[in-house]
Amino acid sequence: MAKTRSGIGNIRKLPSGRYQVRYVDPHGMRRTGGTFQTKQLADAEKSRIVHAIENGTWEQRQAIESGDLDPKTLTLAGIAEHWYNVHVTRKGMPLRPGVINEYRRYLNNVLTPLRDKPIRSITSQQVEKWYAPEHKRAANQATKAYKHLKQLLEYAVKRKLITSNPCDIDGASSYTPTQKQLVPTTKQVALMLEVSPEPFRTMVALAVYGGLRKGEIYALTRSDIKIVKSPDGNRLFVDVNKAIQWDGKDELVGDPKSESGVRVIELPTPAIEIITAHLKSVGINPDAALFPRKAGSDLHWGKYQINPLWRHTREVAGFKGRFHDLRAYHLTQFGLTGATPTEIMDRGGHSDYKTALRYQRATGREADLIKRLG
Template sequence: MQASYTGLDGKRYNAPHTFDNRTDARGWLSIQQAALTQGEWSPVEAARSAGRSKARTDSLGEFAQEWLRTRVNRHGEGLRPRTRVEYERLLSGALSPLTGERLAMITPEAVRAWYSSQMEGGNKTQTARAYGLLKSILATAVQDGRIVTNPCMIRGAQNASTGKKVEPPTSAELQKILDTITPRYKAAVLLAAWAATRFGELTELRRKDIKIVKSGRDVDAIVVDVARAVTHTTGVGFTVGPTKSAAGVRSIALPPHIHADILVHLRDNVGDFPDSLLFPASDGSTHLAESTFVKHWYPARAAAKRSDMPFHALRHYGATRFAQTGATLKEIQERLGHSTVSAAMRYQHSAGRDIELAKRMSALAEM
């Protein structure tokens, strides 16, 4: 037999369990009534009691779907499409042995057994991501009163990795890639290497994002304004949104030795229309898919005998070269768009200093 009552907040609260007879149900209701009349009733505790009851029947998979629907970041924004797809992939993949379990039955021992099994499979990075997701979901379950404590207690599990280090290209390898890559993508490689842009930032760049600073006929500086990024999600398509973090919105001065190549690309492949993409798909108007770009990237890196190198390694190259100019840690963080500095520090950015450091980068290109 079930029992429920209306709290002082006007909401309906169910008993945490069913009763064998009407007398027991009425006894429980009498206790709740006494708490209400004596001012000892708490909506928080009542919700926790109801949540613990729900945890007896709700599975991790059911609660995870509710979590995906309601999850927001610190800015109050819901999950981005690509993030949601990645979480669903982990739930249907690495976390599938646990999704059918009731929340109340997921113990620290069960989590450790699952984690050990996944690590034995050799997927260290994916296991770390899956563990981090599981920990976040169950932390919400604790807040909602579905479970008392979070069973994810494995120290360092969220930070496990394969230990593989991304090796940026040498100057000679980068030059070979530039000599080999399909000409219309040469500027893309240059921007990734010398401005350290992420692929999603690079492929959303438009003509209006390129500022050319002149004195007379001479080009003093070319500055790239990164303000957006594009992601591609299977079943959703391309989504233009904010950069990876607030720190990702930034202005990047290009080193002078690549000015000529960028200007040629703008003239021959982009034109003057402000919203024209710098690196569109073959139709000239839609975004360039990574799956399309790699058809040009793979042969170029193979020519440089670096078939192991992901495109993201060019960002590492740019970061390393910029650091070698003598840039401060704060300047490096600002140029790369890392979120490890506060938003206030980003506004202290000096365009003049960035241009000066960019000029030093050209000298390194000749080394």
């Protein structure tokens, strides 16, 4: 038998005339490394095994042969799809379809120059070469794509697929918009409520009087609306406990955007009449969709069903922003009441303190408090 210098492996000739590689793995287990037609081929395989054991890469090689990711050929697209399948959130939940779709959009439409490259070949200079023109073209999108790229490659480092993360551009993970968010005026909001047809008018009311996100509004059912009688008149509460996500055309009902998104909010008097009137057209089943796609349907409104109605409504009101900006209007008005950042966070279902603080500052309350110091 031909033994190696370390005594790890040897080759023996079988009765069939073929040559078998035998060796002892790093755990002391005797193994065979395959049989070969010639001794020369067996010697080559034995050398590869011994080299892998001696330089500490044997475990990784065995894992690849068992179907694990091969760092030599693994592309950015390959590790992305793997990560989408195995990653879990802080709550221990898999990524939502909407989140995965957004990540795939970054990968296929923004990270195109890097998408099909082996991750071991991606360098810091290549990342810079991609990022610089992309940031000039669409800064916010480039920042989001960069953060996702960094996230994927950090996972690759953690799994020892690469030795270091090439995403090291200072400040590339932060974005500050140059333009302030558009917020409609009270006059524009009143006009929107006046011209909007039902049930879209009720949707607008939930956004401007409750600050609900579009996906949260879509997901509401009859049981989520609670009307409580009191000596001063009815009070109306909305239980926000789910949101609509879409996987292509498939509708999925899941958790709100964040853990803080689960909340119960009371709506002011102007919203009560609108929502109470709308409930008359909703099925009596507690699980009946507040906004069914069709009369009697179990499906909620479609993803883009709101768009033509919103375009017409905002045009009449002279507003150029998004439907989501109605939420900003509500939280700004809520801040004007003197609400604290914590109260704004609870109302809007935010997990970010800075976001809530922005709505409070937008009201001018900070300037008023400074005047009181004098």
